[in-house]
Amino acid sequence: MNNFPVVLLTIVITVLGIAIDGYNCKMVQFIFGDSLSDVGNNKYLSKSLAQASLPWYGIDFGNGLPNGRFSNGRTVADIIGDSMGLPRPPAFLDPSLTEDIIMENGVNYASGGGGILNETGSYFIQRLSLYKQIELFRGTKELIKSRVGPEEAEKFFQGARYVVALGSNDFINNYLMPVYSDSWTYNDESFITYLTETLEAQLKLLHSLGARQLMVFGLGPMGCIPLQRVLSSSGDCQDRANKLAHSFNQASTKILQDLSAKLPNASYRFGDAYDVVDDVISNPYKYGFNNSDAPCCSFYNIRPALTCIPASSLCGDRSKYVFWDEYHPSDKANELIANELIKKFGFTRAGQPNNAPSPAPAHAIAPSPDQEDY
Numbered sequence: 001m002n003n004f005p006v007v008l009l010t011i012v013i014t015v016l017g018i019a020i021d022g023y024n025c026k027m028v029q030f031i032f033g034d035s036l037s038d039v040g041n042n043k044y045l046s047k048s049l050a051q052a053s054l055p056w057y058g059i060d061f062g063n064g065l066p067n068g069r070f071s072n073g074r075t076v077a078d079i080i081g082d083s084m085g086l087p088r089p090p091a092f093l094d095p096s097l098t099e100d101i102i103m104e105n106g107v108n109y110a111s112g113g114g115g116i117l118n119e120t121g122s123y124f125i126q127r128l129s130l131y132k133q134i135e136l137f138r139g140t141k142e143l144i145k146s147r148v149g150p151e152e153a154e155k156f157f158q159g160a161r162y163v164v165a166l167g168s169n170d171f172i173n174n175y176l177m178p179v180y181s182d183s184w185t186y187n188d189e190s191f192i193t194y195l196t197e198t199l200e201a202q203l204k205l206l207h208s209l210g211a212r213q214l215m216v217f218g219l220g221p222m223g224c225i226p227l228q229r230v231l232s233s234s235g236d237c238q239d240r241a242n243k244l245a246h247s248f249n250q251a252s253t254k255i256l257q258d259l260s261a262k263l264p265n266a267s268y269r270f271g272d273a274y275d276v277v278d279d280v281i282s283n284p285y286k287y288g289f290n291n292s293d294a295p296c297c298s299f300y301n302i303r304p305a306l307t308c309i310p311a312s313s314l315c316g317d318r319s320k321y322v323f324w325d326e327y328h329p330s331d332k333a334n335e336l337i338a339n340e341l342i343k344k345f346g347f348t349r350a351g352q353p354n355n356a357p358s359p360a361p362a363h364a365i366a367p368s369p370d371q372e373d374y
């Protein structure tokens with residue numbers, strides 16, 4: 001019973017803490033993205049064709065079962081959030097999500113197949129585009145507001161960290177695919193303008209909803225993903241797709257600089273890992289990889305394999321492959337990308353001093369989305 005007084009003291013301090021400060025808001029993240037950041041939303045979009053719900057997705061994560069991530073392991077956002085000491089936000093569509101969980105961990109709205117543009121990825125039938133994700137975030141904010149009051153809610157949302165990581169699908173599953181009307185409505189230049197102006201409007205909208213500390217992850221050399229290479233007879237990277245990614249990154253850098261200067265109290269930053277990934281693809285051995293052009297998970301010699309399934313065969317050493325499947329980097333490559341972004345953003349570890357429990361009881365707020373809308 002020796003530590004009884006210590007326990008009592010801790011309780012007294014905790015209770016006082018609540019009485020004095022009201023809610024001690026934890027720093028959390030809100031993540032908006034596509035399959036590169038999805039942690040399970042698409043699992044709940046039953047008609048979506050963009051799924052990571054079968055083995056061998058997740059084989060190097062936790063218990064090794066599929067968890068909704070489109071990789072064998074962690075996403076770039078997982079790794080960056082970990083390095084900042086922030087909790088990993090759960091998927092918005094996870095039915096066990098509660099207000100308490102949101103206030104402790106934030107929310108991840110990322111959805112495989114989603115894009116900056118509403119029309120992107122329609123081929124996947126269901127996905128959450130960025131506008132939809134922001135609409136869902138607005139709902140989350142209303143919910144927290146009704147729980148803790150407008151002032152505390154504003155503090156909580158302004159103190160949070162925001163990640164926006166979309167854009168590849170706007171090219172790979174829209175502009176570069178002749179089945180989409182954007183591919184014949186625009187040229188390279190006018191499409192980049194349309195896309196980045198849409199992104200700018202969305203970032204302003206997020207600011208109006210409280211986002212102050214926000215980072216946008218740019219695009220890598222998407223013309224070098226295995227799916228793009230297999231489309232060319234030579235197996236080389238698709239130059240046009242790479243140039244588009246580069247132009248998108250340049251235009252976005254400028255937009256983020258302008259927004260950061262213009263929007264009150266905003267620190268909006270853009271970072272991409274284009275150059276380092278480009279170098280990894282040309283010189284995999286230099287970085288400890290052994291393959292930078294084929295997916296680790298593949299259906300024997302049938303390419304493109306499109307997705308990784310239980311009947312697929314895996315490469316011998318997953319940490320030696322840059323790509324996990326036709327579209328997505330492996331855990332090891334994500335680590336390299338994350339480290340490059342951390343360097344560019346110049347992060348230091350965020351403190352988590354306040355851990356006061358929320359006094360009100362939790363009640364589930366499992367969203368029951370009208371799935372036809374996605």
Ligand SMILES: *[C@@H]1O[C@H](CO)[C@@H](O)[C@H](O)[C@H]1NC(C)=O
Pocket residue numbers: 118131132135
């Ligand atoms: C995009 O979709 C959102 C709903 O998710 C809608 O509110 C918005 O008007 C749409 N924008 C365009 C340009 O179609």
Ligand SMILES: *[C@@H]1O[C@H](CO)[C@@H](O)[C@H](O)[C@H]1NC(C)=O
Pocket residue numbers: 264265
């Ligand atoms: C900017 O920050 C100051 C100081 O924290 C605050 O008083 C003000 O309301 C903020 N403005 C906006 C638009 O967030």
Ligand SMILES: *[C@@H]1O[C@H](CO)[C@@H](O)[C@H](O)[C@H]1NC(C)=O
Pocket residue numbers: 290317320
């Ligand atoms: C790399 O791949 C080559 C052939 O693809 C193989 O002979 C070699 O053993 C591999 N090295 C490692 C370290 O996996």
